[in-house]
Amino acid sequence: MKIAVLLFAGLREATGESRVELELGDGATVGDAQAELLRRFPALRERRYAFALDHHYATAATALGSARELALIPPVSGG
Amino acid sequence: MKIAVLLFAGLREATGESRVELELGDGATVGDAQAELLRRFPALRERRYAFALDHHYATAATALGSARELALIPPVSGG
Amino acid sequence: MTSSRCELRFTSACIALEPLLEEVRSDGDGAVVSFLGVVRDHARGKRVRFLDYEAYPPMAEVQMRLLFEEARERFGLERALVVHRTGRLQIGEASVAIAVATPHRAAGFEACRHLIDRLKETVPIWKKETYEDGSAWIGERS
Amino acid sequence: MTSSRCELRFTSACIALEPLLEEVRSDGDGAVVSFLGVVRDHARGKRVRFLDYEAYPPMAEVQMRLLFEEARERFGLERALVVHRTGRLQIGEASVAIAVATPHRAAGFEACRHLIDRLKETVPIWKKETYEDGSAWIGERS
Numbered sequence: 001m002k003i004a005v006l007l008f009a010g011l012r013e014a015t016g017e018s019r020v021e022l023e024l025g026d027g028a029t030v031g032d033a034q035a036e037l038l039r040r041f042p043a044l045r046e047r048r049y050a051f052a053l054d055h056h057y058a059t060a061a062t063a064l065g066s067a068r069e070l071a072l073i074p075p076v077s078g079g
Numbered sequence: 080m081k082i083a084v085l086l087f088a089g090l091r092e093a094t095g096e097s098r099v100e101l102e103l104g105d106g107a108t109v110g111d112a113q114a115e116l117l118r119r120f121p122a123l124r125e126r127r128y129a130f131a132l133d134h135h136y137a138t139a140a141t142a143l144g145s146a147r148e149l150a151l152i153p154p155v156s157g158g
Numbered sequence: 159m160t161s162s163r164c165e166l167r168f169t170s171a172c173i174a175l176e177p178l179l180e181e182v183r184s185d186g187d188g189a190v191v192s193f194l195g196v197v198r199d200h201a202r203g204k205r206v207r208f209l210d211y212e213a214y215p216p217m218a219e220v221q222m223r224l225l226f227e228e229a230r231e232r233f234g235l236e237r238a239l240v241v242h243r244t245g246r247l248q249i250g251e252a253s254v255a256i257a258v259a260t261p262h263r264a265a266g267f268e269a270c271r272h273l274i275d276r277l278k279e280t281v282p283i284w285k286k287e288t289y290e291d292g293s294a295w296i297g298e299r300s
Numbered sequence: 301m302t303s304s305r306c307e308l309r310f311t312s313a314c315i316a317l318e319p320l321l322e323e324v325r326s327d328g329d330g331a332v333v334s335f336l337g338v339v340r341d342h343a344r345g346k347r348v349r350f351l352d353y354e355a356y357p358p359m360a361e362v363q364m365r366l367l368f369e370e371a372r373e374r375f376g377l378e379r380a381l382v383v384h385r386t387g388r389l390q391i392g393e394a395s396v397a398i399a400v401a402t403p404h405r406a407a408g409f410e411a412c413r414h415l416i417d418r419l420k421e422t423v424p425i426w427k428k429e430t431y432e433d434g435s436a437w438i439g440e441r442s
Binding site: 092126131136153154 | 195211212213214216217218219220221242253254274277278279280281282283284285286295296297298
Binding site for chain 4: 174175176179183185186187188189190191192193194195196197198199200249250252261263266267270271274
C-alpha cells in the first residue's frame with residue numbers, strides 16, 4: 001500500500017521535504033510508517049509530534065487502512 | 080441655597096422638565112430637595128430612581144453642601 | 159511603549175470598530191478583545207422598531223472612570239475605549255462598542271466582560287424601546 | 301432569521317475585522333464578541349522582528365469544525381467566523397480574528413474565549429518567531 005506523508009514547520013525544515021510517499025505492507029499502522037520515516041530521515045529522531053490520518057488525530061497503533069494522507073503534526077502554535 | 084436638578088428619560092417625560100432650579104435652606108440634604116420636587120411634580124411620586132450629587136451617587140441623607148448639580152437617576156439601561 | 163489610556167465617548171453617528179482597535183492597541187499588546195452591543199429586532203417578547211438612547215455624559219464619564227479603575231486593579235487593564243451611541247438607533251446598529259488591549263488574552267476577555275457588565279449597572283444611560291404598539295423606558299417600572 | 305454558520309478561513313492578506321462583524325451577525329443577535337491576536341514586539345524575553353505562520357488547511361478545517369461543535373453544545377453558539385493569517389507578519393498585524401454573534405453577551409464571551417483557547421491546542425497551525433539573532437518554531441523543543 002502507498003501513503004502520502006506530510007511534514008510541517010520544523011519537521012519540514014529538518015528533513016527538507018514537505019511531502020513524501022511511502023510504500024508499506026498491507027495492514028500497516030501509523031507506527032510502521034513512522035519507523036520507515038525514521039530510517040529515511042534520522043533528523044526526525046529527536047522531534048516531538050503527533051499523528052493525523054486523513055485530517056483526524058491518530059496514534060501509532062492506528063491502522064492506515066484506506067487512508068490517503070498521514071501528517072506529522074509538531075506542537076501547534078496558532079492563534 | 081440654590082441647586083440645579085436634572086431629570087432624565089422617563090422622569091423628564093413625566094415632569095416635562097429636564098432641568099429645574101430649587102431654592103433650599105442652608106444645610107439641606109438630598110432628601111429635602113426630593114421633598115420639594117415631589118411637591119412640585121406629583122408625577123415623580125411613584126417613580127424609582129437613585130440620586131447623584133455632582134456626578135457621584137448619593138443617598139437621601141447626603142448633605143447638598145456646596146454641590147451644584149443634583150440628578151435623579153432612573154434605573155439605567157445602557158449598553 | 160505600554161501607554162495607559164481608558165476613555166468613554168458618546169456619539170450620535172454609527173460606531174466604526176476598526177479605528178478603535180487601531181487606537182487602543184500598543185506594540186506590547188498581543189490581544190484585542192472587543193464587544194459590540196447591537197439593537198435586536200425583538201425584546202421582552204415584542205417586536206422592536208427602533209431605540210432611543212439618552213445619557214448624562216459628565217456623570218457617565220465619572221462612573222466609567224471608576225469602572226476602568228476597577229478593571230485596572232482586578233485585571234491590570236491599561237488600555238480601553240468605550241463608545242456609546244445616543245439618539246435614535248435602528249435594528250442592527252451598535253449601541254455600544256468596547257475595545258480593550260492587553261499583553262495576554264485572559265485579562266482582555268475578563269476586563270471587556272467586566273466593563274460591559276458594570277456599565278449596565280452604574281453608568282447613567284437610558285434606553286427607550288419603541289414597538290409596533292407603544293414605547294417604554296427600560297428598567298423603569300420593573 | 302437566526303441562521304447557523306461557523307467557518308474557518310485562511311488569508312495571506314491583512315485581516316479586516318469590520319466586514320466579519322457585519323457578516324457574522326443576524327438580526328436576533330444582541331452581542332458580537334471578537335478577538336484579535338496581534339503580533340507583539342517581544343516574546344520569550346526576546347525582541348521579535350517578524351513572524352511566519354504555516355497551516356495545514358484541510359485538517360485545520362476538520363479540527364475547527366470539532367471546536368465549533370463543542371461551542372455549540374456548551375454555549376449554544378451558532379454563528380462564528382475565524383480568520384487566520386499565513387505567511388509573514390509584521391509587529392502589530394493580526395494573526396487571527398474570531399468574531400461570534402449571539403443573542404446575549406454571556407454566551408458570546410464564553411464561546412469566543414473557548415474557540416481561541418482550543419484553537420491554540422488542536423488546530424494545525426505553526427508559528428515561527430524571528431528575532432535579532434535567529435529564529436524558532438514555537439512549541440517544538442519545549
